[in-house]
Amino acid sequence: MLIDAHAHLDDEAFDADRGSVMQKIEEAGIMVINAGSDIETSEFSVELSQKHDFIYACIGIHPHEAAKAGGNYIETLRQMAECEKVVAIGEIGLDYHYDFCDRNAQKKVFLEQLELAKELDLPVVVHDREAHQDTLEILKKSGIKKGLMHCYSASLEMAEEFMKLGFYFSFGGTITFKNARRPKETASNLPLDRILLETDCPYLSPEPYRGKRNDPTKIKIIASALAGLRGLPVEDIKQATASNARSLFKLPQANNC
Ligand SMILES: [Zn+2]
Numbered sequence: 001m002l003i004d005a006h007a008h009l010d011d012e013a014f015d016a017d018r019g020s021v022m023q024k025i026e027e028a029g030i031m032v033i034n035a036g037s038d039i040e041t042s043e044f045s046v047e048l049s050q051k052h053d054f055i056y057a058c059i060g061i062h063p064h065e066a067a068k069a070g071g072n073y074i075e076t077l078r079q080m081a082e083c084e085k086v087v088a089i090g091e092i093g094l095d096y097h098y099d100f101c102d103r104n105a106q107k108k109v110f111l112e113q114l115e116l117a118k119e120l121d122l123p124v125v126v127h128d129r130e131a132h133q134d135t136l137e138i139l140k141k142s143g144i145k146k147g148l149m150h151c152y153s154a155s156l157e158m159a160e161e162f163m164k165l166g167f168y169f170s171f172g173g174t175i176t177f178k179n180a181r182r183p184k185e186t187a188s189n190l191p192l193d194r195i196l197l198e199t200d201c202p203y204l205s206p207e208p209y210r211g212k213r214n215d216p217t218k219i220k221i222i223a224s225a226l227a228g229l230r231g232l233p234v235e236d237i238k239q240a241t242a243s244n245a246r247s248l249f250k251l252p253q254a255n256n257c
């Protein structure tokens, strides 16, 4: 069993053929944790999880969308989280690469959602792009105890700090890219019991599909890349990463979801 720990099947890139993409995922026996980015895509994520056994949902406001987090958005997320297929609050975090939203607004919305996750006893899925120090500080301040640093791009040293907070790390297409020295280094050296696999589809297609639309069936390529980096059989990688995803997101233990 392979588990794609971070995907956006709600994305408009799948509007034209979502049905057939879903069928291929099901045929390949892949389980997907689908992440929302705002209220609308979070609702879509929940709907997908209700339609398909092999999909679980995360709900949350992405830092790019922090300006949209008005009114009673926390209450809306709280109600959405009542669905049992909702397994985490995400994706949430900070993005200082694009800076689409004012940094103070990003921090405020991040912290408010961390507090919600704590209240609901759910893990969080964190997006941290070029904002490592602030991300770490806010996570510490929030007192959150479990979560996933998705598409992890900070250093191995910093990973130690996130691990102390009970965090896991997921790696995707970047570990197949030639020049991605840092993700390859962290993916090679972190304890295997802290690592998950993700596609972040429709983005970040692994080689040799770089630049094309990504989808969860390409998680196999990422599993093979990680197996190569760590010098382990791909079966060991599949088993360890699926077991890590099951324990972080409290997914059912059965092989068929
Ligand atoms: Zn992200």
Ligand SMILES: [Zn+2]
Residues within 6 Å of the ligand: 006, 007, 008, 035, 091, 200
């Ligand atoms: Zn994402």
